[in-house]
Amino acid sequence: MITFQRVAKAAGKHLTRTMLALRKAIGARANRACPACGRGVVGFFRYGDNAEWGCPNCGASPRERLMNHLIEGKVLQVPAEGAILHMAPNEGSLVRRFSTAADYTPADLDPDRYSVQGMRRVDLMALADEERYDLFYASHVMEHVPDDHAVLRNIHRALKPGGEAWLIVPLWAKPTEDGSFDIPPRERERRFGQWDHVRQYGPDFADRIRAAGFELEEIDASGIDPDTRHFYALDDRLFRARKPVGAAAR
Numbered sequence: 682m683i684t685f686q687r688v689a690k691a692a693g694k695h696l697t698r699t700m701l702a703l704r705k706a707i708g709a710r711a712n713r714a715c716p717a718c719g720r721g722v723v724g725f726f727r728y729g730d731n732a733e734w735g736c737p738n739c740g741a742s743p744r745e746r747l748m749n750h751l752i753e754g755k756v757l758q759v760p761a762e763g764a765i766l767h768m769a770p771n772e773g774s775l776v777r778r779f780s781t782a783a784d785y786t787p788a789d790l791d792p793d794r795y796s797v798q799g800m801r802r803v804d805l806m807a808l809a810d811e812e813r814y815d816l817f818y819a820s821h822v823m824e825h826v827p828d829d830h831a832v833l834r835n836i837h838r839a840l841k842p843g844g845e846a847w848l849i850v851p852l853w854a855k856p857t858e859d860g861s862f863d864i865p866p867r868e869r870e871r872r873f874g875q876w877d878h879v880r881q882y883g884p885d886f887a888d889r890i891r892a893a894g895f896e897l898e899e900i901d902a903s904g905i906d907p908d909t910r911h912f913y914a915l916d917d918r919l920f921r922a923r924k925p926v927g928a929a930a931r
Contacts, residue, residue, distance in 0.1 A: 685735060690729045697726040716749040716913050717741035717774035725914045733914040739792070742847050743916035744820055745772040747902050750776060750913055756900065757847070757921070768805070768822050770797050779818065801930030808835040815841055821848040823886075824878045827832045827862065833893035837924055846895065846922040850882045857883045886920065895922035 704723045705711075711721030718739035728734035734742060741749075751757045761763070770776050776797055779785050788803035789795060803827055805819075814879070817836050826832045836846050851874060859880045860869060866876035873881040880925035890897050902915040 694735065694809065698737055701726055713912050713914070715739060715741055715746060716753060717745050729907045730909050737774065738812065741772065741774060743914060745774060746913050747915045747919065748918050749774055749917065750915060751900065755805040760815040764813055765804045765816045766814045768803065768819040770795060772787060772820065775818070805832045805835060806900065808839055810839040814839050815844045817846040822852060823848060823850050823881060824880050829880070829889060833889060837894045840924040842924055844924050848920040848922060849917055852882055852884065852918060855883050857878060857881065890920055890922050893923070896925055897922050
C-alpha cells in the first residue's frame with residue numbers, strides 16, 4: 682500500500698544516497714565502515730527518522746550491521762553444526778552467515794517475495810516443530826503476527842533445550858500497544874508506524890519473552906563504546922532469548 686509516510690521515507694533515502702554517491706565520486710575519503718559487507722563508506726543514508734540508516738554499498742540497516750558486529754566479535758555464535766530457522770530473510774549478509782549451518786531454513790509466510798534458495802512457507806501462528814532448531818532469528822517480524830504470545834510459545838517449543846531466539850522489533854519508550862488486523866491499514870500506520878503492523882513494542886517486550894519460558898539477555902547498541910558505534914553507525918536492541926536446558930514444553 683502506498684502511503685505518504687512510505688513515499689517520504691523513500692524520497693529521503695534516494696536523496697541522501699545520491700548525495701553520498703556524489704561525495705564518493707569527488708574523492709571523499711571512506712572513513713567509516715559497514716560490518717555487513719566489510720567495505721569502507723563515506724557515510725550512511727537516511728531512512729525515516731534515522732539519519733544514518735543504510736549502507737550505501739550493500740543497503741544494510743542498523744540492525745543488520747549490529748548483528749554482524751556481534752557475530753564478528755564472538756558475542757553471538759552461529760551454530761555451524763546445528764539447525765537455524767531464519768524468518769523473513771531480507772538481510773543478505775545474515776543469509777550468507779546462517780546458510781553455512783548444517784541445517785538452514787529460510788522462511789516466510791509469503792516465501793515468493795524472496796529470492797533466497799530453499800525458501801519455505803512458515804506461519805509462526807501454526808509453527809508445530811518440537812525441539813528441532815538450535816537458533817531462531819526474526820528481525821522486525823513479531824509486530825506483524827496476530828498473537829505474539831502464541832508465537833513466542835511456538836518458538837520456545839520449536840527450539841532445542843539450550844537453543845536461542847534472536848529477536849529484534851521496532852521499539853518506543855512507552856509500554857507495548859496492541860492492535861489487530863481489524864484496524865484499517867492507515868490507522869495502523871498512524872498508531873504503529875507501518876500499515877502492516879498490528880502492535881508497537883515497548884521495553885516490556887522483554888516481559889512477554891520471559892513469560893513464554895525464556896531466559897533473556899538484552900544487547901543494546903547504546904552499550905557499545907561510542908567510537909565503535911559511530912564508526913559502524915550501529916543502532917537497535919537485540920533480545921537474546923534462551924530456552925533453558927530441561928525446560929518443560931509449553
